[in-house]
Amino acid sequence: xxxxxxxxxxxxxxxxxxxxxxxxxxxxxxxxxxxxxxxxxxxxxxxxxxxxxxxxxxxxxxxxxxxxxxxxxxxxxxxxxxxxxxxxxxxxxxxxxxxxxxxxxxxxxxxxxxxxxxxxxxxxxxxxxxxxxxxxxxxxxxxxxxxxxxxxxxxxxxxxxxxxxxxxxxxxxxxxxxxxxxxxxxxxxxxxxxxxxxxxxxxxxxxxxxxxxxxxxxxxxxxxxxxxxxxxxxxxxxxxxxxxxxxxxxxxxxxxxxxxxxxxxxxxxxxxxxxxxxxxxxxxxxxxxxxxxxxxxxxxxxxxxxxxxxxxxxxxxxxxxxxxxxxxxxxxxxxxxxxxxxxxxxxxxxxxxxxxxxxxxxxxxxxxxxxxxxxxxxxxxxxxxxxxxxxxxxxxxxxxxxxxxxxxxxxxxxxxxxxxxxxxxxxxxxxxxxxxxxxxxxxxxxxxxxxxxxxxxxxxxxxxxxxxxxxxxxxxxxxxxxxxxxxxxxxxxxxxxxxxxxxxxxxxxxxxxxxxxxxxxxxxxxxxxxxxxxxxxxxxxxxxxxxxxxxxxxxxxxxxxxxxxxxxxxxxx
RNA sequence: GCUGGAGUAGCUCAGUUGGCAGAGCACGUCCUUGGUAAGGACGGGGUCACGAGUUCAAUUCUCGUCUCCAGCUCCA
Numbered sequence: 001x002x003x004x005x006x007x008x009x010x011x012x013x014x015x016x017x018x019x020x021x022x023x024x025x026x027x028x029x030x031x032x033x034x035x036x037x038x039x040x041x042x043x044x045x046x047x048x049x050x051x052x053x054x055x056x057x058x059x060x061x062x063x064x065x066x067x068x069x070x071x072x073x074x075x076x077x078x079x080x081x082x083x084x085x086x087x088x089x090x091x092x093x094x095x096x097x098x099x100x101x102x103x104x105x106x107x108x109x110x111x112x113x114x115x116x117x118x119x120x121x122x123x124x125x126x127x128x129x130x131x132x133x134x135x136x137x138x139x140x141x142x143x144x145x146x147x148x149x150x151x152x153x154x155x156x157x158x159x160x161x162x163x164x165x166x167x168x169x170x171x172x173x174x175x176x177x178x179x180x181x182x183x184x185x186x187x188x189x190x191x192x193x194x195x196x197x198x199x200x201x202x203x204x205x206x207x208x209x210x211x212x213x214x215x216x217x218x219x220x221x222x223x224x225x226x227x228x229x230x231x232x233x234x235x236x237x238x239x240x241x242x243x244x245x246x247x248x249x250x251x252x253x254x255x256x257x258x259x260x261x262x263x264x265x266x267x268x269x270x271x272x273x274x275x276x277x278x279x280x281x282x283x284x285x286x287x288x289x290x291x292x293x294x295x296x297x298x299x300x301x302x303x304x305x306x307x308x309x310x311x312x313x314x315x316x317x318x319x320x321x322x323x324x325x326x327x328x329x330x331x332x333x334x335x336x337x338x339x340x341x342x343x344x345x346x347x348x349x350x351x352x353x354x355x356x357x358x359x360x361x362x363x364x365x366x367x368x369x370x371x372x373x374x375x376x377x378x379x380x381x382x383x384x385x386x387x388x389x390x391x392x393x394x395x396x397x398x399x400x401x402x403x404x405x406x407x408x409x410x411x412x413x414x415x416x417x418x419x420x421x422x423x424x425x426x427x428x429x430x431x432x433x434x435x436x437x438x439x440x441x442x443x444x445x446x447x448x449x450x451x452x453x454x455x456x457x458x459x460x461x462x463x464x465x466x467x468x469x470x471x472x473x474x475x476x477x478x479x480x481x482x483x484x485x486x487x488x489x490x491x492x493x494x495x496x497x498x499x500x501x502x503x504x505x506x507x508x509x510x511x512x513x514x515x516x517x518x519x520x521x522x523x524x525x526x527x528x529x530x531x532x533x534x535x536x537x538x539x540x541x542x543x544x545x546x547x548x549x550x551x552x553x554x555x556x557x558x559x560x561x562x563x564x565x566x567x568x569x570x571x572x573x
Numbered sequence: 574g575c576u577g578g579a580g581u582a583g584c585u586c587a588g589u590u591g592g593c594a595g596a597g598c599a600c601g602u603c604c605u606u607g608g609u610a611a612g613g614a615c616g617g618g619g620u621c622a623c624g625a626g627u628u629c630a631a632u633u634c635u636c637g638u639c640u641c642c643a644g645c646u647c648c649a
Contacts, residue, residue: 136644143574300647
């Protein structure tokens with residue numbers, strides 16, 4: 001049975017149940033969505049958990065009655081009269097926007113709704129459903145419209161699938177980086193004391209971030225980028241030139257020093273532009289690629305903050321590429337390749353990426369020809385790399401089209417990480433130029449791009465992706481040394497030093513605890529390897545290896561262990 | 574920012590129909606010196622998110638603020 005019409009039908013049954021219980025409630029819309037369905041209602045009083053249970057009960061009754069879904073085509077005027085009489089204001093508004101015949105449907109008990117379908121034959125075909133939550137949602141998704149109440153539910157072809165889905169939901173909660181991160185001492189956020197959306201990296205998380213940063217610097221240098229570093233605060237004038245002061249002010253932290261207004265940078269572009277402008281550039285210098293691990297601050301609305309995935313202070317792996325229009329295609333191609341290679345190194349394959357191409361919006365700057373060309377180049381690069389993508393018509397920035405690459409969190413919510421944006425605005429605003437082969441001044445095209453997006457968001461996604469069981473090369477502690485008793489601690493220290501010399505990270509568990517307990521805590525802390533060290537190992541100059549998740553691996557020489565681990569670190573990236 | 578729900582020890586949670594605040598884990602000290610996922614004893618730790626109000630008395634009731642959670646809007 002088609003899952004979409006099943007869920008869609010289920011949302012109608014829910015609406016019917018709500019109307020039967022509270023006839024005064026007005027109906028808005030109720031589509032099927034990825035994992036279920038929802039319906040938006042206008043009701044004075046909030047739906048409580050008890051209300052949800054009552055609705056579920058009524059739905060069961062409707063399903064038990066096995067009422068047929070009857071669909072009918074009627075004239076627009078008749079539809080307006082029909083729904084007008086029922087005081088279904090939202091339906092009337094929807095009908096007014098429609099042309100031609102209007103499709104309505106009813107069920108046996110005369111419940112009436114506006115809908116194109118498709119539906120099941122009858123309500124009895126619904127076998128397994130559950131209402132999950134209720135939340136506010138704006139009518140038509142527009143912030144200034146009244147807020148309706150949205151009830152979310154899910155529906156499957158069998159009880160078994162439903163149970164499985166609910167179980168997965170529970171398991172997904174165990175991957176939540178907001179739980180795992182602080183529990184494993186990667187990071188924390190001191191909401192009350194320091195402020196919401198501001199991240200504190202504890203030693204393990206800071207080490208992880210350092211590993212990622214080192215990787216990025218190395219890769220960028222390899223691919224022809226130049227590393228730059230720019231200040232965190234810059235004068236307001238600069239942001240007026242860039243346009244941020246007018247278009248982005250509500251998101252910027254501003255303050256005065258000696259009667260001069262400053263801005264805590266929300267973006268890195270103006271800084272990179274100043275460096276570009278510091279001297280006359282020749283076409284021979286292009287493309288110029290400036291890379292910065294740039295920390296920015298944005299005043300995000302309180303309700304949108306979300307662990308590491310949406311914060312107020314974050315560090316972007318940001319670069320700006322200044323190039324000629326001839327170079328644009330190649331540069332885009334290279335960036336996409338860079339993104340794919342990087343994501344792969346971190347363990348995200350193409351299937352875990354959602355790619356979107358956003359085109360020209362209603363309001364835009366630059367010539368239509370520029371837009372067309374840039375959009376073409378973006379699309380061409382995607383096709384060359386064989387990437388599946390979705391086109392988001394009119395979703396581009398006002399200054400240029402863009403490609404966004406998103407990762408999913410444990411609950412399948414998508415978070416934008418990589419983005420490649422063409423920009424026709426800033427080069428103009430800042431009068432950027434290079435001297436072409438004829439000695440004439442020309443304007444370069446500017447490309448904004450991030451690979452991981454923000455390190456905060458990416459680390460959040462990494463934790464959820466791996467359930468905090470990071471691959472060896474990213475694990476802050478790769479090997480835990482467990483001396484069986486105090487007399488072998490010097491042996492453990494010696495081994496730690498040798499591991500260090502071989503670029504392997506280790507810690508010694510010196511606690512006065514039993515071996516079992518130390519192993520248990522190593523497993524819980526997701527440490528890839530343990531070396532158990534007793535008198536036996538010391539006299540034989542060996543180590544007893546334990547691998548996370550697979551137990552005792554036997555005894556080997558330290559050399560052999562180091563060779564094996566080093567090989568693994570190389571292979572996994 | 575909006576709608577709804579929530580905030581008790583570092584963590585997971587009991588509890589008080591308004592009357593001295595509880596457990597397990599974690600942490601500390603001591604005993605134990607172990608062989609592959611929790612050894613034992615004792616102990617420290619709380620403005621019950623914050624601020625007002627009602628009351629003889631507020632962690633509990635009321636209001637406000639902050640923050641978190643789900644969703645909406647917005648976004649890396």
